[in-house]
Amino acid sequence: MTVDVPGPDPFDPFLDPFAYTAAGDPSSSPAPRVRTLLVGPRQATSWLAAHNAVQRPLREKVVAAYARDMAAGHWRLNGDTIKLCVHGDVLDGRHRLAAVARSKASVPVMLVENLPDSAQESVDCGSRRSAGxxxxxxxxxxxxxxxxALRLLWRWEVGDLRLTGHAPTTSEVxxxxxxxxxxxxxxxxxxQxxxxxxxxxxxxxALAHHLFTRQDADAATVFLEQVASGTGLPDGHPVLALRRTLVRATSAGNGSRSRTWKLAVLIRAWNAGRVGQPLHRLSYLAGSQMPLPR
Structure with a gap:
């Protein structure tokens, strides 16, 4: 006797999409499974501790950035998955799991289980979407x-006046x-x-202009206009010294001067102009205290 078995209903909310595939055949290896769940520090630590013998080192800046978002409640379910192989190794998502453990927060994740070991070879080959x-x-x-510019401003506002520390997450931007x-x-x-x-x-x-506008918005706009043109300025004007300093640094092969150095000489020129102090030379010694706009 022949029995008709109905096919899967694509609108069934409880449908396992792998149950009707060859991979879902009970006689074969376990089928990949996708589910959404809330993961807390204990589960994250457990997954990280299981196997994972050969893995690239965790990037501290990435873990720290994720943990800040999680602790602040800004982490969202976005379709990125935590991937586990058939042996329980974490193929993708170690930075996120480490951030969960550090933040002490529980966050929603999409979990893919029972992937073959070889799946790791193609993980992270795409292009991550930037804040821009x-x-x-x-x-x-x-x-x-x-x-x-917002990344630089974020560093400045968290006290990293040298602009060399951790970068903000997209949520923080x-x-x-x-x-x-x-x-x-x-x-x-x-x-311009x-x-x-x-x-x-x-x-x-942009960072310099933004900082200067906190002191005097009109003067900040005039300052950048003077930097752009360099015309109509008397000898000893701080902007002329600034322009010469920046051009000289580039001509001397120091065009790769750090952002810290460039911001420092911008601020020094601005501060001198604010008090009418003439300048013929500008400098900033690496490692010295960053000047603050006045």
Whole structure:
């Protein structure tokens, strides 16, 4: 006797998409399984401790950034998966799991289990979406420049005045823009200045402009206009000293001077101009205290 067996209902919310595939044949190896669950520190630590003998080192900056987002409640389920092989090794997601353990938070994840060991060879081969990409999706103008400037501003505001520490996450970049919307105006001022005088990076110019506007918005705009043109300024004007210093550094093969150095000489020129102090030379010794805008 023949019995008709109904096929799978694609709208069944309890459908296991692998149950009707060859991989789902009970006589074969376990089928990959996808599920969504809440993962806390204990489970994350357990998965990390299981096997995982041969793995690339964890990147501390990545773990720290993820942990900050998780602890702040900004982590969202976005479709990225934690991948486990048939032996229980973590093929993808170790940084996220380490961040869960560090943050002491429980976060939602999509888990893929029972993958073959060979799956790791193709993991992380795609291109990760940057903060600039996300800002572009939000319709921001000059999104990658805006993202670069916001990363510098974030470091400055957390006390990293040398701009060399951990980078913010995309969530932190978006939150900072919401809190500092005038950075958009600084981006435009920096873009125009850089087009005329391309020696400091536009992102550094944007950070400087933003910091200067906190002291005097009109004076900050005039300062960047003077940096761009260099015309109509008397001998000894701080902006002329700034322009000569930046051009000389590039001509001497020091065009790769750090962002710290460039920001420092920008601030020193700004501070001198604020008090009417004439300048003929500008310098900043690496490792010395970063000046603050006045």
């Amino acid at each position: 990409d996300v800002l572009a999706l939000h319709g921001e103008q000059r999104p990658h420049l805006l993202a670069a 978006l939150q900072l823009l919401a809190a500092r919307p005038t950075m958009r105006e600084s981006i435009e001022a920096a873009h 200045t850089h087009a005329a005088f391309p020696y400091p990076q536009a992102s550094v110019l």
